[in-house]
Amino acid sequence: MSEKNNIVEIKDLKVDFQIRQGFVKEVIKREKKIVKAVDRVNLSIGKGEIVSLVGESGSGKTTTGRAILQLAPKTSGEILFDGKPIEAKSGAYMKAFRARAQMIFQDPYQSLNPRFTVTDIVAEPLLFDGTTYSEEEREARVIEALEFAGLKPGKDFLNRYPHELSGGQRQRVSIATCFVMSPDFIVADEPVSMLDASVRADILKLFVEMKTQKNTSLMFITHDLSLAWLISDRIAIMYLGKIVEIGSADLIAGKCMHPYSQALTSVVTVVGDRNKRKRIVLEGETPSPIDIPSGCRFHTRCPLVQERCRVESPELREISEGHFVACHFPERIE
Amino acid sequence: MERDNILEVKDLKTYFKIREGIVKAVDGVSFELKHGESLGFVGESGCGKTTTALSIIKLLSENGYIESGKILFGGEDLAPLSENEMLSKRWNDISMIFQGSMNALNPVMKVGDQIIEAIRLHEPVDAKEARERVERLFKLVNIDTGLVDSYPHEFSGGMRQRAIIAMALACNPSLIIGDEPTTALDVMVQAQIIDLINDLRQKLNMSMIIITHDLSIISEVCDRVAVMYAGKIVEIGTVEEVIFNYKHPYTEKLIKAFPNIFGEREMVASIPGVPPNLLDPPKGCLFAARCHKKIGDICDRIQPELKEIGAEGHMVACHLWEAN
Numbered sequence: 001m002s003e004k005n006n007i008v009e010i011k012d013l014k015v016d017f018q019i020r021q022g023f024v025k026e027v028i029k030r031e032k033k034i035v036k037a038v039d040r041v042n043l044s045i046g047k048g049e050i051v052s053l054v055g056e057s058g059s060g061k062t063t064t065g066r067a068i069l070q071l072a073p074k075t076s077g078e079i080l081f082d083g084k085p086i087e088a089k090s091g092a093y094m095k096a097f098r099a100r101a102q103m104i105f106q107d108p109y110q111s112l113n114p115r116f117t118v119t120d121i122v123a124e125p126l127l128f129d130g131t132t133y134s135e136e137e138r139e140a141r142v143i144e145a146l147e148f149a150g151l152k153p154g155k156d157f158l159n160r161y162p163h164e165l166s167g168g169q170r171q172r173v174s175i176a177t178c179f180v181m182s183p184d185f186i187v188a189d190e191p192v193s194m195l196d197a198s199v200r201a202d203i204l205k206l207f208v209e210m211k212t213q214k215n216t217s218l219m220f221i222t223h224d225l226s227l228a229w230l231i232s233d234r235i236a237i238m239y240l241g242k243i244v245e246i247g248s249a250d251l252i253a254g255k256c257m258h259p260y261s262q263a264l265t266s267v268v269t270v271v272g273d274r275n276k277r278k279r280i281v282l283e284g285e286t287p288s289p290i291d292i293p294s295g296c297r298f299h300t301r302c303p304l305v306q307e308r309c310r311v312e313s314p315e316l317r318e319i320s321e322g323h324f325v326a327c328h329f330p331e332r333i334e
Numbered sequence: 335m336e337r338d339n340i341l342e343v344k345d346l347k348t349y350f351k352i353r354e355g356i357v358k359a360v361d362g363v364s365f366e367l368k369h370g371e372s373l374g375f376v377g378e379s380g381c382g383k384t385t386t387a388l389s390i391i392k393l394l395s396e397n398g399y400i401e402s403g404k405i406l407f408g409g410e411d412l413a414p415l416s417e418n419e420m421l422s423k424r425w426n427d428i429s430m431i432f433q434g435s436m437n438a439l440n441p442v443m444k445v446g447d448q449i450i451e452a453i454r455l456h457e458p459v460d461a462k463e464a465r466e467r468v469e470r471l472f473k474l475v476n477i478d479t480g481l482v483d484s485y486p487h488e489f490s491g492g493m494r495q496r497a498i499i500a501m502a503l504a505c506n507p508s509l510i511i512g513d514e515p516t517t518a519l520d521v522m523v524q525a526q527i528i529d530l531i532n533d534l535r536q537k538l539n540m541s542m543i544i545i546t547h548d549l550s551i552i553s554e555v556c557d558r559v560a561v562m563y564a565g566k567i568v569e570i571g572t573v574e575e576v577i578f579n580y581k582h583p584y585t586e587k588l589i590k591a592f593p594n595i596f597g598e599r600e601m602v603a604s605i606p607g608v609p610p611n612l613l614d615p616p617k618g619c620l621f622a623a624r625c626h627k628k629i630g631d632i633c634d635r636i637q638p639e640l641k642e643i644g645a646e647g648h649m650v651a652c653h654l655w656e657a658n
């Protein structure tokens with residue numbers, strides 16, 4: 001049974017995508033090419049917890065987030081929300097679910113309707129939450145949300161259009177739209193990757209504030225390990241559709257055990273670090289998720305590869321409390 | 335011009351004419367680049383770093399023009415040269431890796447042919463010789479030479495970026511400008527490209543200008559760094575000096591906006607406010623409105639000049655240091 005304190009639990013989640021190859025191959029030859037975007041992932045997110053999914057392109061981090069929000073169809077597995085399975089077929093359930101679980105997208109230039117004013121955008125979710133609001137109530141809610149998101153004074157922004165706002169301000173509008181519903185759970189997919197370093201911090205702080213003020217849980221999807229480390233309670237490292245390591249943020253940053261996580265942390269670029277670290281630069285690039293290598297899927301690039309890795313796929317096992325690694329021979333590379 | 339400098343830019347002003355008036359995108363930028371040196375330009379979007387680079391190779395958009403200033407490259411001023419005269423400079427002497435150019439390769443032309451085309455356009459070599467050179471270049475940037483006849487879609491992102499670097503090196507330029515050469519690459523591929531750039535710098539004694547918004551890249555590939563703000567250089571010096579002994583409040587804020595995963599976990603700080611409108615810049619220091627170390631009235635009235643302070647070549651434009 002699920003734990004009471006988890007807002008989201010996913011068990012053995014698989015998401016496959018079929019690649020279209022043209023009529024002849026598909027119908028006559030019956031060849032199918034499948035991309036295993038997410039391959040048997042288990043993960044839970046506690047109430048009021050921030051969990052980051054970190055990985056390179058094609059690691060399945062975005063698909064995992066979208067599958068939880070029912071924006072990508074799962075192939076198999078179970079997704080529990082607040083302890084109960086998500087009833088994707090029930091309209092009433094989904095309506096309530098959408099109010100409680102929200103998504104923030106990467107590109108603030110494309111995710112806001114250019115013909116809507118800020119009020120229209122932020123107040124839109126209020127039209128569907130089953131309550132009727134008076135004009136004043138609506139405006140008050142919108143202003144409250146805008147000011148929370150750092151657009152002060154909120155009144156000044158009500159009648160602006162997205163094109164009048166900077167990238168950072170747009171992302172704040174997205175966050176206000178999310179905040180206005182007081183969701184229990186947010187999936188934020190690379191919310192700051194298109195923003196200048198000078199405004200990133202403020203946006204990230206908003207997520208931490210939502211967590212402390214409203215106990216909102218967050219799944220932070222990013223390729224940037226240092227940002228994940230900055231705000232997360234736990235970090236999961238993904239490679240080719242699987243979680244290869246998961247543990248507390250500090251543990252992943254400093255004492256991770258999976259060779260891939262170690263390589264990833266070793267090449268993080270920082271400002272002003274005098275210590276010459278040993279960088280582990282892997283050769284080549286992530287293989288295609290259509291042809292996933294046999295055994296451990298990382299074995300083709302692993303600096304510590306052994307015979308067993310080529311044939312047997314390692315399961316995630318707990319090597320110390322709350323620290324799970326999917327590797328046959330986890331050790332620190334010195 | 336000093337003998338060991340390959341490039342000297344003196345009081346460069348590049349403006350853009352738009353309907354509302356004139357945007358002073360680059361306003362009085364001066365710097366020097368020594369042979370074999372790598373200089374980084376860093377700053378927020380819209381601070382003029384790309385415009386500075388485009389001024390050097392003179393690829394400004396139609397409404398942009400060099401208002402005044404000198405661009406001395408190997409002793410010759412590029413600023414007054416015509417488009418035709420510049421044609422022989424680009425690629426042969428100065429080449430540029432544009433932001434996102436790995437996605438601008440011609441999809442219906444073999445990668446090798448695209449590089450051969452560039453070589454033969456600039457040098458009188460025959461097809462065979464050009465092809466041999468492409469193979470040598472592929473080896474240099476670690477791409478399998480068997481892939482010369484492949485199309486861009488058969489290349490991964492990292493390989494396309496390597497091909498773009500090979501193309502930039504094709505005519506043996508003495509200066510390479512890289513505009514965000516590692517942005518939009520995966521973390522591990524970024525690490526590989528950083529290694530490649532450093533490796534090439536050593537092998538070829540390349541002079542480089544690297545433009546990036548990411549200060550952490552600068553420490554990996556540059557010797558010196560220039561911090562730009564609102565069209566001006568506010569601080570310049572060796573990477574070591576600027577990062578560990580920063581003087582300008584903007585540099586300080588910028589450095590503190592980046593987390594250090596190998597240090598203490600503390601929340602990074604944003605820089606409040608936005609850069610000034612370059613159509614009508616304020617009279618005094620351009621950073622004054624956002625500055626946390628403003629010393630008073632003088633900051634709003636007088637624009638501070640870039641002046642050398644202490645350590646060799648470390649210059650800063652701030653009243654705070656002028657007084658001392």
